[in-house]
Amino acid sequence: MEKFTQHSGLTLPMDRPNVDTDAIIPKQYLKSVKRAGFGPNLFDDWRYLDPGDPAIDNASRRPNPDFVLNQPQYDGASILIGRENFGCGSSREHAVWALTDYGIRAVIAPSFADIFFNNSFKNGLLPIVLSEDQVEQLFVEETATEVYQIAIDLAAQTVTTPAGASFSFEIDEFRKYRLLNGLDDIGLTLQHQDSVKTYEERRKAEAPWLFA
Amino acid sequence: MAGKTLYDKLWEMHVVRTEEDGSALLYIDRQLLHEVTSPQAFEGLRLAQRTPWRVDANLAVPDHNVPTTERELGIIDPVARTQVETLDQNADEFGITEFKMGDIRQGIVHVIGPEQGATLPGMTIVCGDSHTSTHGALGALAFGIGTSEVEHVLATQCLVQKKSKSMLVRINGSVGVGVTGKDIVLAVIGKIGTAGGTGYAIEFAGEAIEALSVEGRMTVCNMAIEAGARAGMVAVDQKTIDYVKDRPFAPTAAHWEQAVTAWQELHSDAGATFDTIVELNGADIAPQVTWGTSPEMVVAVSAAVPDPADETDEVKRNGMERALTYMGLEASASIDSIPVDKVFVGSCTNSRIEDLRAAAEVAKGRSKAESVKQVLIVPGSGLIKQQAEQEGLDKIFIEAGFEWRDPGCSMCLAMNADRLEPEERCASTSNRNFESRQGLNSRTHLVSPAMAVAAAVTGHFTDVRELMEGGV
Numbered sequence: 001m002e003k004f005t006q007h008s009g010l011t012l013p014m015d016r017p018n019v020d021t022d023a024i025i026p027k028q029y030l031k032s033v034k035r036a037g038f039g040p041n042l043f044d045d046w047r048y049l050d051p052g053d054p055a056i057d058n059a060s061r062r063p064n065p066d067f068v069l070n071q072p073q074y075d076g077a078s079i080l081i082g083r084e085n086f087g088c089g090s091s092r093e094h095a096v097w098a099l100t101d102y103g104i105r106a107v108i109a110p111s112f113a114d115i116f117f118n119n120s121f122k123n124g125l126l127p128i129v130l131s132e133d134q135v136e137q138l139f140v141e142e143t144a145t146e147v148y149q150i151a152i153d154l155a156a157q158t159v160t161t162p163a164g165a166s167f168s169f170e171i172d173e174f175r176k177y178r179l180l181n182g183l184d185d186i187g188l189t190l191q192h193q194d195s196v197k198t199y200e201e202r203r204k205a206e207a208p209w210l211f212a
Numbered sequence: 213m214a215g216k217t218l219y220d221k222l223w224e225m226h227v228v229r230t231e232e233d234g235s236a237l238l239y240i241d242r243q244l245l246h247e248v249t250s251p252q253a254f255e256g257l258r259l260a261q262r263t264p265w266r267v268d269a270n271l272a273v274p275d276h277n278v279p280t281t282e283r284e285l286g287i288i289d290p291v292a293r294t295q296v297e298t299l300d301q302n303a304d305e306f307g308i309t310e311f312k313m314g315d316i317r318q319g320i321v322h323v324i325g326p327e328q329g330a331t332l333p334g335m336t337i338v339c340g341d342s343h344t345s346t347h348g349a350l351g352a353l354a355f356g357i358g359t360s361e362v363e364h365v366l367a368t369q370c371l372v373q374k375k376s377k378s379m380l381v382r383i384n385g386s387v388g389v390g391v392t393g394k395d396i397v398l399a400v401i402g403k404i405g406t407a408g409g410t411g412y413a414i415e416f417a418g419e420a421i422e423a424l425s426v427e428g429r430m431t432v433c434n435m436a437i438e439a440g441a442r443a444g445m446v447a448v449d450q451k452t453i454d455y456v457k458d459r460p461f462a463p464t465a466a467h468w469e470q471a472v473t474a475w476q477e478l479h480s481d482a483g484a485t486f487d488t489i490v491e492l493n494g495a496d497i498a499p500q501v502t503w504g505t506s507p508e509m510v511v512a513v514s515a516a517v518p519d520p521a522d523e524t525d526e527v528k529r530n531g532m533e534r535a536l537t538y539m540g541l542e543a544s545a546s547i548d549s550i551p552v553d554k555v556f557v558g559s560c561t562n563s564r565i566e567d568l569r570a571a572a573e574v575a576k577g578r579s580k581a582e583s584v585k586q587v588l589i590v591p592g593s594g595l596i597k598q599q600a601e602q603e604g605l606d607k608i609f610i611e612a613g614f615e616w617r618d619p620g621c622s623m624c625l626a627m628n629a630d631r632l633e634p635e636e637r638c639a640s641t642s643n644r645n646f647e648s649r650q651g652l653n654s655r656t657h658l659v660s661p662a663m664a665v666a667a668a669v670t671g672h673f674t675d676v677r678e679l680m681e682g683g684v
Contacts, residue, residue, distance in 0.1 A: 016534070017527055018406060018506050022646045027627045031277065031291040033251035033298045035359075051652045054291055083527060085407040088440065089646060090625075091342040092249065093358035114376075114410060114442050115342055115356055122360035172374065173233040185360070186260070189368045192229060192237060196265075196370055199228045199239055209463035209471045210241050210335070 002124035003182035007105050008151040009078030012068055013142050019082055020089035021116060025098040028053060038094055039101030043069060079150060081138050082109035086127075087116025096123045106152055108159065110135050121175050122185065126152065128159060128169045137165075154180055215481025218447055219378050219413045222353035222478070226336045228370055238373045241335040243365045245272040245308070246321045247299040248627070249340030253363035254302040264306050265369040271330050272303045272310035275320045276627045280590050280617035283313065292628065319593025319619040322346040322560035326430065327593055329459025333448045333475040338365055343560045343643065345436040348445035349429035350452055351478040353413070355442040377487040379412040379441065380480075383420035387494040390677040392570070393428035394562060394641070394660035396420060396492075397435040398500035402510040404490055409441030412488065415480060416446050420494035426455040427564045434561045435643050438507040447479035501547050501673050502645045502658040504535035509645070511547060513663065513675045519543035538647055539655050540635060548673050550657070551583060553636040555668040556650070557661050558590030558617075559624035562641035565596050567661040572605040574665040574679055580613035581671030587614040588630060590622040614668070626651050639667035 029041045031054065044052040047069050049062040063070040080099070086109040087095060096119045099107070106126040120127045130138075141161060142148040151160040154176060159167045178185065204211050216224075228237040250272070257263070264270065277292040279285075287293035296313065303310035311317040317324060322343050325331035331347040337354035338344060340362040347354035361371055381400055401408075414436050421429065429446045436444025446452075453472055456462050463471040498512035509532070511518065520532035520543060536543060541550065557563070557571050568591060580587050589609045591597040597619055600606055606616045623630040624642035632638055632654035641664050642649075645656040659667070666676040 017531055020644075020646045022625075022644070022649055026648060027625050030248050030627065031289075031295050033255070033295055035252045035255075045648045045652060085410065085440065088406060089342065089644060091340060091344075091356040091358055093252075093340075093360060096358070111407060111410060113407070113440060115358060115437075119358035119360065122358060172235065174231055174235050174372070185372065186262070186364050186367045189237060189364065189370055189372065193368070195229045195237070196239070196368065200369075203239070207334070207471070207474060209332075209467035212463065212467060 001122070001182045001184060004105065004124055004126050004154050004179045006151070006153045007078065008149060009105065010074065010076055011138065011142050011148050011150055012074050012077035012080045012104070013139055014068065014080055014082045015139060017083040018085045018088055021087055021092050021095035022089055024087070024095035025092065026052065030092060030094050035097050036101060038098035039103070042098040042102045043067070073146070076103070078103050078105045079152070080104050080107045081135065081142065082107055083135070084109065084111045084132070086112050088113035091115045093119045093122070096120050096125055100125050108135060108138065121179060124179065124182065126154065126179065128152070130159065130167050130169060134167050215484040217378050217480045217484040217486060218351065218415050218445055218478060219353070220484070222334065222336070222445070223375055225334065226353070231372070235372050235374045237370045238336060239370055240338050240365050241269060242325070242331060242337045243270045243362070244321045244325055244337065244339035244344070245270055245299070245362070246276060246339070246341065247274045247295045248276045249359050250302065250362055251295065251298045252359045253340070253366060254306070256363040257366055262367045264308070264366045267307050269369060270308045270366070271325070272299055272308050273318055273321050273324055274299050274313055276621045276625065278313055278620040279628055280620050280622050280630055283618055316594035316598065319596065320560045320563060320621055322434065323563060323592030323596070326350060327459070327595060329456055329462030332456060332462065333452055333478050338371065342437045343434050345442065345444045346430050346434040346560055348433040348436070348443055349426060350456065351445065351448035351475065353443055353445065356437065376413040376442070377411055379409060379414045379488040379490065380486040381414055381416050381490045382418040383416070383492050383494050384418050385420065385494040386423055387420050387497050390499060390662060390680055391497055392660040392662065393424050393431035395497055395500045397432045398502065398507065398510045398658065399492060399497045400490070401435065401439045401507045402500070403492060404439055406438060406506050406508045407440045409436060409439035412441045413443040413445065414439065414441040416444060417480070418494070421446055422449065425566060426451055427566045430564070431561055435507070438643055448475045499660060499663050499676055501663065503539065503541060503547065504532065505538055505645055505647050506535070507643070507645060507658060509535055510658070513547050513673055515547055517541050517543055517545045517547065548675065551637070551672045552639045552657070552667045553585050554632060554638045555584060555587040555664050556590070556623040556638055556640040556642065557664050558588065558592070558622050559642035560592070560621070561643045562661050563590060563592030563596065565599050567641065568596065568600045568605050569603070571661040571665045572608045574662050574676060575612040575614065575669065576608050578612055578669040580668055583671040584668055587668045588617055588623055589614050590617045591619050593619050612669070623650055625649060639664045639673065
C-alpha cells in the first residue's frame with residue numbers, strides 16, 4: 001500500500017450531501033476483475049451527458065461541462081472536499097479504487113459512511129473528518145480562490161489552508177501507523193496467528209457446531 | 213452490574229485480541245462470497261502466495277450479474293460472464309463450496325445464507341456487500357466489508373474492527389394489517405435519516421419486531437445499512453430456532469441441543485444500556501413510499517411529496533430540490549397520484565417466499581394496469597422459485613400479466629440486463645433509490661411487495677389496504 005505522510009494538493013469541491021458509491025463508480029464498471037483502471041469513470045453518470053459502458057471509449061463521449069471534473073481549473077486535483085455522509089450505500093471498494101486511480105489522495109467531509117471510511121484506509125486514501133463549519137469554510141474559500149491548494153500532514157494530524165489556518169483532525173493510532181508506514185494489514189494480522197489458533201481451539205470446545 | 217446488549221455478547225464472543233488503541237482482532241465464523249467484490253481478493257491472495265485460513269468457513273454464489281431469463285443461453289455480456297467464471301474458477305481452485313448458476317440452491321447471497329442454515333445465530337458473518345446486515349435477523353453479528361477485507365478474512369479468518377456504538381430501535385405495539393417489515397424499516401430510516409445509524413450497530417426490538425416472522429426481520433435488518441448502520445440485529449427467540457432447525461448447514465443432532473442452549477442467551481439483558489434509543493409506535497406506521505433519491509426521503513402512501521420550501525437547512529433543501537427535479541415530481545403532489553411505468557418485486561430485501569406470497573395475495577384475480585409496461589417478479593433463490601411454483605404463485609403472477617423470472621439481484625442494481633430506461637418510474641421492493649441505481653436516470657420508489665403489486669394493478673401508488681379484505 002502507498003504510504004501517506006504529507007500531501008499538498010489542489011482541491012476538488014463535491015458540493016452535495018450523501019454522495020453514494022453508486023455515484024462514485026456506477027455498477028456497469030464493477031464487472032472488472034481488476035483493481036486498476038476505474039479512474040476514467042469516476043463519477044461517470046455526472047461526468048458525462050451520454051450513458052457509459054465499459055465497451056465505449058470515453059474519448060467518444062460527451063462530457064458534462066457543468067461537472068467539476070470537466071472544468072480545467074480542477075485538472076490534477078488530489079483532495080476532494082465533500083459534504084455529510086460521503087460514500088454511503090454499497091460496500092464496493094471500487095469507489096475507493098476509482099478515486100485513487102483518478103489521483104485523489106484524501107477526502108475531507110463532515111462525516112463518512114462506515115464501510116467507505118474503512119475501505120479508504122486499505123488503499124492509502126485518507127478520509128478526514130472536519131466539522132461542518134470548517135468544511136464550509138473550505139468550500140467558501142475554494143469558490144473564492146482561483147487555485148485553492150491545501151496541505152495535509154498526517155503525522156501532525158492537520159489540514160492547513162493557503163491563508164495559514166490550521167485544522168486538526170482525529171485518527172485512530174493504529175490506522176495512522178499503518179498509513180504512515182504503508183503497511184499490509186494481512187501481514188500484521190498474521191503476526192498474531194498463534195492467537196487466532198488458540199481462539200479457534202477454545203471456540204471448538206464451546207461451540208463445536210461452528211466447526212462441524 | 214449493568215447487563216449486556218446482544219451486540220456486546222456477540223462482540224465479546226469473537227474477540228481474538230485487543231490492540232492498544234481499542235481496536236480488536238475479531239474472528240469471523242462465516243464469509244459469503246459473490247462475483248463482484250471477490251475477484252480482486254482472490255487475486256491478492258494469489259499474488260502474496262497465501263491460502264485461505266479456513267476453507268469451510270466460506271460459501272460462494274453468483275448473484276449480481278446472473279441473467280433472470282433464458283439461462284440456458286448462459287451470460288451474453290462477455291464482461292459479466294468473465295466475472296462469474298472467475299468466481300467459479302476461484303471457488304474451484306481454493307476448494308470453496310459454491311452454488312453455481314445451474315444449481316437450484318443458487319440465489320441472492322443474503323437469501324441463500326439463512327435458507328441453507330449457513331448463517332446461524334451467534335455467528336459473525338461478513339460479505340463484500342453492504343446488505344450483509346440482513347443476517348443479523350438471526351441474532352448474528354453480520355456486516356458488509358470491502359474487497360481488501362474480504363481478502364483479509366480469506367487469509368486470516370479475522371478482521372481488525374473497532375466496536376461500534378449501540379442503538380436500540382424499539383417499535384412499540386403492533387402494526388396494522390398491510391404494514392410490513394419493509395414499512396417499519398422505511399419509517400425508521402425516515403425518522404433517523406440515512407446517516408442516523410452511522411457508527412452504530414442497531415438492535416431492532418419491541419412488540420412489532422417480535423411479531424414479525426424471521427423473514428420479515430431479515431427485511432428490517434437488511435436496510436439497517438440504509439440508515440448508515442453496518443449491522444442490524446434482532447434477539448433470538450423460538451421463531452429463530454424453529455427457522456434454523458433442519459436446514460442443510462444447521463447443527464446436526466449431535467450438537468443441536470447444545471447450540472440451542474447457547475443461542476437462547478442471544479438477547480440483550482434486562483438493564484443493558486444503549487448509547488441511543490429510538491422509539492416508534494407501530495400503530496403510527498402506514499405503508500411507506502419513498503419520493504426522492506435517498507431512502508430517508510420517505511412518506512406514508514396517504515401523504516404528499518414534501519415541499520422543500522418548508523425545509524430550513526440549506527444543504528437539505530438543495531438536496532430535496534435536486535431530488536424532485538431528478539424524480540420528475542412536483543412538491544405537494546399526493547403520493548397516490550403518481551403513476552408508475554414498471555414494477556420490480558425482488559432483491560435481498562424482499563424476494564423470500566413470504567414476500568412472494570404477499571405479492572400474490574394482492575395480484576390474485578387482478579391484472580397489470582394497461583399503463584404499466586412491465587412487472588418483474590424475481591425470486592431470491594432457486595429453492596424459493598420451486599416453492600412458489602409448488603404453491604401456484606407463479607400462475608397467479610403470469611395470469612396477472614407479470615413476468616416470472618430466475619433468481620438473482622436483477623433490477624435492484626441493474627448489473628444484468630434487467631434495468632429501467634431513462635426517466636422510467638418504478639415501484640420497487642429493493643433497498644436503494646439512488647440516482648441511476650436501476651438504470652441511467654431511472655426513478656425508483658421503494659415500497660413493500662404488497663404495495664408494489666398494488667401499484668402494478670392500479671397503475672399508480674395505492675394504499676394496499678384499500679385492496680385488502682378488511683382493509684381501511
